[in-house]
Amino acid sequence: MFPEYDVIVVGAGHAGNEAAASAATMGSKVLLITMNMQVIGQMSCNPAMGGVAKGQIIREIDALGGLSGIITDKTAIQFRMLNRSKGPAMWSPRSQNDRMRFAEEWRLALEAIPNLDFWQDMVTGILVKDKRAVGVKTSMGLEIRSKAVILTSGTFLNGVIHIGEKRFGGGRTGEKAATGITEQLVELGFEAGRMKTGTPPRLDGRTINYQAMEEQPGDEKPERFSFLDTPLLEKQLSCWITYTNQEVHDILRTGFDKSPMFTGRIQGIGPRYCPSVEDKINRFADKERHQIFIEPEGWKTIEVYVNGFSTSLPEDVQYKAIRKIPGLENVKMFRPGYAIEYDYFPPTQLKLTLETKLIENLYFAGQINGTTGYEEAACQGLMAGINAHLKINEQEPFVLQRHEAYIGVLIDDLINKGTEEPYRMFTSRAEYRLLLRQDNADSRLTKLGYKIGLASEERLQRLKKKEEAVAHLLNDLKQKKVQPEDINGVLETIGTSPIREKTSFYTLLKRPQVSLEQLGKLYKDLGKYLSKYDEKELEQAEIQIKYEDYLIKEQETAQKMKELENYRIREDFNYDLVKALSAEGREKLKKIRPETLGQASRISGVSPADISILMVYMGK
Structure with missing residues (x-):
């Protein structure tokens, strides 16, 4: 009845949908299995997308070629840019959405992908052969084969709903819980835990x-x-x-x-x-x-x-x-x-690709990894879908670094630090947040998305056009200079000190009181020139000018940390041989088995001294 699929995705929530869409768009033959075809892409909790740090994640998903941003725009009923009074690193888009239309648009978008199939059934187990996932078992007694499996079970694994003293099984109100998977995974050697979330009336x-x-x-x-x-x-x-x-x-x-x-x-x-x-x-x-x-x-x-x-x-x-x-x-x-209680699997059991360490070609994404929020789930699904496709096609894995994306911060945090409470993204979790703004997600990620076959040619061309326009504008603002007598009256109006010599607009814009919009309105020649550019190009240029020194400093810091990523650690490295390591450091390194020194340096409990010792030992 079923052919062998490249990728089977279990669950059709935010993580499952992005996983199925990304793997299928990149060329894999994908089967998406859900217990109820009527609730694909359901917003189980609040009817909103984005927010502080979460809005940045949706922009990143979009820049890579994912679908959450498009679905959100098509079904929005309100849009707000949060934190406008703060610096650009804190600006966060958020929308209210039409709950019914959101799910409808997700289904229509998935149905429009030719090599994506659907099946309504409950998955009760993973088919495993020689420590490798080779398909799934369902409640109808079917065995469906695949080269990789992505598990995005949300709150459904042994889900229990609580209302006062009433207690009943369910993965969401009106929907039954999923059983069998947790028990099998624990038997295979996985560690499981319980988490809770809730929803209002x-x-x-x-x-x-x-x-x-x-x-x-x-x-x-x-x-x-x-x-x-x-x-x-x-x-x-x-x-x-x-x-x-x-x-x-x-x-x-x-x-x-x-x-x-x-x-x-x-x-x-x-x-x-x-x-x-x-x-x-x-x-x-x-x-x-x-x-x-x-x-x-x-x-x-x-x-x-x-x-x-x-x-x-x-x-x-x-x-x-x-x-x-x-x-x-x-x-x-x-x-x-x-309230709903459900099983999750501590994410330290995963590789940075979201593939499990115990079972090859088995990937976990979303709330099964201990996260909370649509956005956190969607980006994990996207990355699991990308990496499952790359792995079965024997291509290099796709891992985003902490200085490249909030998605990179989230996955790095989960794998290296784990989580004992539902993990939610905040801007404060990102040490390079000035680099990771919502406005430049396309500049950071679209070329990467295009290279792996996910972002479209149209996206790439739009990015090139924008970057060329911004570069041209920045160059012109450096060249265009103004005499003190022509601009000092304008500067006085704005409330900033006068200039004493001919000065470029680029230099003037470094002042916090001065904006392109103000200069354009008050200095007519400049206003006429700026009218050639759209709002986003002007905004991008101004941010780059005002934060130039800070951005350079952050990039330099990121580069230093990146050098640690070049020190790869063998999979079978014996930490017991390195006697000088701290007891806690050794224990954590043996448990998580980092792939690089950079990853090791971010593990909770591994000290800078441990990293220095490892570096010396590996140098030998």
């Missing part, structure tokens, strides 16, 4: 009093995630802000004795940076209120998402408490919030 928007809330509109000039010409938003839906209060907190506390979190029924660790509302009022008892975001779920639906009110308390307690929040006094609930 969904409300009937017709019963919300928006007048009692603070409106949060989208940007006046909304942008897009993709570097391609995806649709720009012409109209947007607002989100709304309201707050909990002491009465809400008091009602929530009445359910604490039935809370699965506080009674110990939930063993898994939840996300630190997205705590449940009961966790917030317990941990931050001194706070009188907590912010709640009311987010629309789509253009046509009346369903509304309550961001900030994730909970697993009994549904009657949820309902009573939520109706004490300003604007929600008469609200009707569609479904209660719940």
